[in-house]
Amino acid sequence: MKLADVIAVLEAAYPPKTAEKWDAVGLVCGDPAEEVTKVLVCVDPTRSTVDEAVAAGAQLLVTHHPLLLRGVNGVPADDPKGALVHKLIRNGIALYCAHTNADSALNGVSDALAKAIGLTVTGPLDATPRPPMDVLSTYLPVGDAERALKAMTDAGAGRVGDYAEAAWLTRGVGQFRPLDGATPAIGEVGELTRHEETRVEAVLPRHRRAAVVAAMRAAHPYEEPGFAVHEIADLPGDTGLGRIGELPEAEPLRVFTQRVADALPPTVQGVRAAGDPERLVKRVAVCGGAGDSLLANATRAGVDAYVTADLRHHPASEHVESGGPALVDVAHWASEWPWCEQAAEILRGAFGGTVDVLVSTRRTDPWTVGATSRTGGHA
Structure with missing residues (x-):
């Protein structure tokens, strides 16, 4: 396989256009025309993981964190x-x-974290809105409906997920009275005209509104086409930051915290929790990486616990004091490491064994020494 083939699979799974504007994603170095037979996936591009890629004979290193963010x-x-x-x-x-494109993607970083913990995902914690959509409806003589609909769909209407040319067509009776100055395609000036019409209705991306309306007008036989455009209310999508999921059975926070620790690779920091140790946990929010910006989302979601990394003292304390869900704080690297196997599986599935895909065994969490007080002192 060529490097370009591998990139195409990665970008289908983690579309670059969904990355945050400040982010730096994509190919950092390498020739898309070169062959790839072995890939190494890791969280961080560090000296350790680069050495691992060299030792493994890999032609591609796939990382979550950018090397050149600034x-x-x-x-x-x-x-x-x-x-x-x-x-x-x-x-x-x-x-x-x-x-961040892997953070927001369906089956992304937080999905991998949720799966590792044993959650059944029900949706995103901070959903990305679906693209703005309109509904256009118009009324045509029965014999002209198909031609007008084709013009509309050619201009971008009628696309719903994996379906094209989706539309609603129904017959009814239309009426109008042409006034002086009109040159009607049907009927006579001054006379009330009634005849069978087809109502054609289709959804369209809002950014294609002008093009679709223009195409409809050009294909419409009436001098003054009757039509309406309605904006569909903004709806949350199935992608975005974090995930909400459920455990098979409720369990105390102390048990759940151990579950999280057992599911993730060990780090010096370990796993710590804030909240009543006996609080029952069933509905859980997770966010791989630094997630204290989503504390309010977790509270609004009504979850029992929120698992993330890099929680700071004051936001965590205020959150717990205000009655929010229990907090489980893990190491940043550990929270994102499950994604490596997920990305590797995507590549393995795409290339059917023709590309050897490895997951890094190097711990790139920066903390290397931990200690607890032996004096029993009090703060």
């Missing part, structure tokens, strides 16, 4: 990040990053 003027070999770019290129290894 703009740079160069990548000299005596710069830590520049040194990684040089090492990758010298060893014929491409680097591809899927960051």
